[in-house]
Amino acid sequence: xxxxxxxxxxxxxxxxxxxxxxxxxxxxxxxxxxxxxxxxxxxxxxxxxxxxxxxxxxxxxxxxxxxxxxxxxxxxxxxxxxxxxxxxxxxxxxxxxxxxxxxxxxxxxxxxxxx
Amino acid sequence: xxxxxxxxxxxxxxxxxxxxxxxxxxxxxxxxxxxxxxxxxxxxxxxxxxxxxxxxxxxxxxxxxxxxxxxxxxxxxxxxxxxxxxxxxxxxxxxxxxxxxxxxxxxxxx
Numbered sequence: 001x002x003x004x005x006x007x008x009x010x011x012x013x014x015x016x017x018x019x020x021x022x023x024x025x026x027x028x029x030x031x032x033x034x035x036x037x038x039x040x041x042x043x044x045x046x047x048x049x050x051x052x053x054x055x056x057x058x059x060x061x062x063x064x065x066x067x068x069x070x071x072x073x074x075x076x077x078x079x080x081x082x083x084x085x086x087x088x089x090x091x092x093x094x095x096x097x098x099x100x101x102x103x104x105x106x107x108x109x110x111x112x113x114x115x
Numbered sequence: 116x117x118x119x120x121x122x123x124x125x126x127x128x129x130x131x132x133x134x135x136x137x138x139x140x141x142x143x144x145x146x147x148x149x150x151x152x153x154x155x156x157x158x159x160x161x162x163x164x165x166x167x168x169x170x171x172x173x174x175x176x177x178x179x180x181x182x183x184x185x186x187x188x189x190x191x192x193x194x195x196x197x198x199x200x201x202x203x204x205x206x207x208x209x210x211x212x213x214x215x216x217x218x219x220x221x222x223x224x225x
Contacts (some may be wrong), residue, residue: 010219042217043202051210058212059116084129088156090211103148104203104213109156 003027006091006107011078013114019078021110023091031094032074034058034066034103036087043090051073081114088112117142119204121216128192128223136187136219138202146205146213147178151189153198161187191192192223 012018018069023032031050035043035058045058047066055066057073065077065084089110095102119140128134138147149161151205162169162176164185169176173192178185189196199218 033213035215040217043203043215045212045214048211048213056211059214090158094213102146103160105160106150106158 002087004050004091004093004105004107005109006041006089009108011112013081013112015082015114016080019081019112021076021089021091021112023072023074023093023107024077025093027093027095027105029095030071031104033092033094034064034074034076035090035092036060036070036085037090037109038087046076046089076113081088081112083114086112086114117144117204119202119213119214119216121200121202121219123219125219125220126221127134128221130142130192130194130223130225132192132223133190134192134202134221135187136189136221138187138204138216139176140183140185140202140204143193144180144183144204145164146203147180147185149176149185150201150203151196151198152218158201189221192221194223194225197221197223 003013005024007022033048034046042097047053049068092104094104120139123185151159164178173190175188201218203215205213
């Protein structure tokens with residue numbers, strides 16, 4: 001299994017509070033992704049990173065920010081959580097050094113509930 | 116951006132039946148994967164198949180990149196095949212994005 005760890009695995013937070021989710025990899029893969037999964041929508045891309053300090057927006061980036069200060073960690077921050085951000089969040093990684101033509105591996109997911 | 120459509124959205128089978136799941140995409144791709152999300156929410160890699168045909172046991176997949184579709188075949192289905200099947204694609208235009216379809220929910224009855 002690919003070495004991907006998401007933390008926390010479950011979190012309940014109050015509306016308006018900041019929340020940071022962490023994705024940690026031990027594979028030295030260049031590309032990292034954050035997705036959210038909601039019923040009826042499949043997985044939607046929030047933000048992604050193609051290297052240290054190199055990030056870009058996905059389909060549903062409003063209300064989220066990311067940071068990648070080192071290869072192994074990709075942080076997703078909800079600056080002020082809202083109930084619409086209640087979801088399951090998945091992190092994914094893709095291989096290093098093979099350009100774009102590589103498969104992605106997923107973490108176990110983080111279930112976030114905003115009350 | 117690339118649009119990814121999967122069909123059918125839902126599928127119910129008796130154990131032992133065969134099925135074909137389809138993934139259509141709207142632009143050229145360099146990457147295509149099939150995943151199975153089990154009832155516990157884990158995403159399991161099935162195939163990395165930007166083109167051609169691959170087989171793994173009872174599962175096989177074919178991607179015809181020039182016609183912008185991929186098929187996932189499940190033969191002799193088992194109850195453990197239940198879950199949601201996703202395809203995900205990455206574009207050929209230099210983007211690093213990896214876009215998912217909305218999935219096919221499969222239920223296999225004993």
